[in-house]
Amino acid sequence: MPRPPRSPLAPPVSFVWTRRIALSALGIFTFLPLWVMVSGSLKPLRDVQAAWSWIPTNLTLRPYVDIWSTVPLGHYFVNSLVVSSCSTAISVVIAILAAYAVSRHRFPGRQLFSVTVLSTQMFPGILFLLPLFLIYVNIGTATGVQLDGSWLGLIVTYLTFTLPFSIWMLVGYFDSIPRELDEAAKVDGNGPIGALVRVIVPAALPGIVTVAVYSFMTAWGEVLFASVMTDDSTRTLAVGLRNYASENDVYWNQIMAASLVVSIPVVVAFLLLQRYLVAGLTAGSVK
Amino acid sequence: MADARTPAAHPSRNWARVRRAGLPYLLLLPAVVFELLVHVVPMLTGIYMSFKHLTEFFIRNWSAAPAAGVDNYRFALDFNNAVGKQLLESFWTTCEFTVLTVGLSWLLGTGAAVLMQDPFRGRGLLRTYFLVPYALPAYTAAITWEFMFQRDTGLVNTLLVHDLHLFKTAPFWLIGGNSFWALLITAVWRTWPFAFLVVTAGLQNIPGDLYEAAALDGAGMWRRLRSITLPQLRSVNQVLVLVLFLWNFNDFNTPYTLFGNVPPPQANLISVQIYDTSFQNWNFGSGSAMSVLLLLFLLVVTAVYLLLTNWRRRSSDA
């Protein structure tokens, strides 16, 4: 991605100073909570329960040991990993298929589909939380496929949460891929699906990565549905983390340590793929 | 995927046409099935519930719940009654919260993106750093802020009272009037990097020669911002503002993590209000009616917003 070439003139000094001050202020604003997480997680309980001190005086790694036994964090980790990965994988495949249809085909109902899917983004989760739960239970009774309280139910739920955004993003991205590429693939003897797999998907990789990261983050952070639809064995991190608060004491140091540990996978993934994200959004959102 | 390559030699031409016409529907099928299952059908059920007196007496046997007609709606909209009054207040609080969050996030995000448009040393690193709050799961961000806003043990009061001496006695942040600002700060902290990310992406699409031409004409930074950058970002902003609006208006995670079941009245967002009506007061009919009203409101706002912005875009393009 070429950077926008700027005027040959160097920016005026006043601009440079504005930039320094503004970005420093934002930097500090961003920094404070991150510092609280890191330094708070390294303090003994006594210190986090006293007035806040900027620099930890009694450094300890104890909270990082304790978090695993106070709450079955490892177990929740596995659950979150399974649920988030599966829902992301399925959601991305479904979104690619749907986006391909919308981008490359003109068919009756195309507009209706796009509008309906996008408008589901507006539904307040609370409106369909309980009905969805009941539908899952009924499906379970009728077919024996247990959706409530299982990984599967949560996977199905989460994959739809991100579908609207994913489809919309990918349609934008696919639209930006020249049709000549499809034609060339067809000349080479590929059917429409072959063209999708061999040409469009590789060309749209930044967009697909964006969508995948977004899906994963959404699933990783969802609280409301997880609180009703999981039980002990399928509880995810988002809900499990609340158990530190139902403890006998407010273990702020452990809460901070657990928050950090829980955040690291998504933050690292997000930051590693950040280049793709900017590229994906550039082509996807700007038509 | 192998069957897609089956040579189309022997089947009749009609069959091929049917297949071609059917293909897009086939491709959409999985998406449609899942959307129906998880969004559309439950939502219609929710609408159906909103016309029922669905209280604790009937949660075991929903179909026995007496029909309520529009009672639930009338109740939610009766502003002389405590329920309607509280819903209305919570609606205004949510509007205020959303407008401020979206406005501030947009301003910070756009500001930072524009300031970082030109390369400088450390720009890539700083960009990555700014995205961290958005990458954090929402609940960990809110929990951390909750810790910071504690009256006696939080960073905020250490900073304001102990270090800067702005207050004589430590103020409360999680109860009373300040709770609104606590909520706002938490939401903005998490939201602005998203605006930053999207605007950064949008800026990369602006052709560089526009700026060069403007520079040759002697346009200053400010002029270039107003006459090139902002107009070029219009379509990005159109979507960005809408998405931010919908997210924040429906936000449940942040207030719920920050304040728990009973938020202070000054920071009582509508999603928590509906949650309380449904799950705390066990009135799912009434809660559903409120959700439907919220949905209608969001639909209307979105439609008007899209019409207005599209119309403005078209008229300014012309």
Added chain:
Amino acid sequence: MRVSRPALLTLAVATALLASACSSSGGSGGTGSSGSAAGTTLTYWASDQGGSIAQDVKVLTPELDAFTKQTGIKVKLEVIGWNDLLNRILAAASSGQGPDLVNIGNTWSASLQATGAFLPISDDVMKQINGTGRFLPGALAATGAPGQPPVGVPIYSMAYGLYYNKAMFQAAGITQPPTTWDDFVADGKKLTKAGQWGVSVEGAQTPENAHHAFTFAKQMGGSFYDSSGKPTFDTPQNVAGIKRYVDFMAADKIANPSDAEYSNGTEAVKDFATGKSAMLLWQSADATLAQYGMNPSQYGVAPVPFDAASPSGPNHVDSIVAGINLSIFANTKHKDAAISFMKFMTSQQTQMDLNKAYSSLPSVSDAYGDPAFQTQTVKTLQSVLANSAAPMPAVATESQFETVIGAVVQNLFADAASGKPVTDASIAAQLDQAQQKLQAGG
């Protein structure tokens, strides 16, 4: 496009109707009992009594193993935090899919009874669990609406007491724990000094607030419901009761304003245990205090004071009947096994073991023989439970009542903490709003 839209809608509506129809049919079945209970597996949702879920698992597992050994019935345990318990029960009730047994806060009894989700404990069942006549009458009063068969049996009983720091009392020259609120406030003022407050309260904790509002109002002769079950929130007596409680912070200044933020149900106890406050109004706090390192010899337990010296009649209330009940879901497919589990949980030995571990009071009289229940603390609380504790209103809207009243007190504390006046008028206005909200539920 014209074809697909109505078709889609019809399909969706049909599915929705089907879904609601199906959910209704699920309610009737499930009471059939299996022939032999041995070999079945029961699912049991336990509440968080031990301060942490891991602690609860540790306490309960040996007991459940003993049960399996005795009967051959396996028990799948899930300990659920208080934040989630009621929602999980609701979801289970509405879907018909849930555990076989569940612990509930006894104050929810009447509310959950109204849903019909729980198996009524008929005289017959009571006989099967050897329960007839064994349960403390006070504890049994909080198992459902009067005149209906209870929907659970008490397993852990608790009562509120006044916990006071002996050393601080001595230092302030106080020889006797206060018995009236005037004395309490006077003592509280003596005990309040730099770094130390007279009393600590959990000001943002809904159930705690609701319990106190109820008790204090009772002492003033107030009641939140009339005899026909209609809410009567904003009576002058209720206002006076709530004002008495909130005034600890608002007018008497014997409670730390920071307490208005305390919400997770442990901070006030911790302040007491760590010497930041001299008094605490709490239910069965021994185990928690011990976890904070406070030795039982350091504090005393007295009955919660009254408004006037030893009143009689209906005002003679200084605690709610607090505790945990064990209920059987009406949908259980293992009714017999569930009943034998209930029998096990209320047996003398289990009652001794568990209530010792949780520092609660046994809910059956024959468990008090254990020396652990012969301490002064237990005797005080036991006498409170027997003589001056009143059950929370046994009405279907009780759980909503706790929510709305708890929120009222929380908001009043928030006002008090930030220096806003708390007056009779402001309390009455809030109570009036709360009542309207509650009535909207009906």
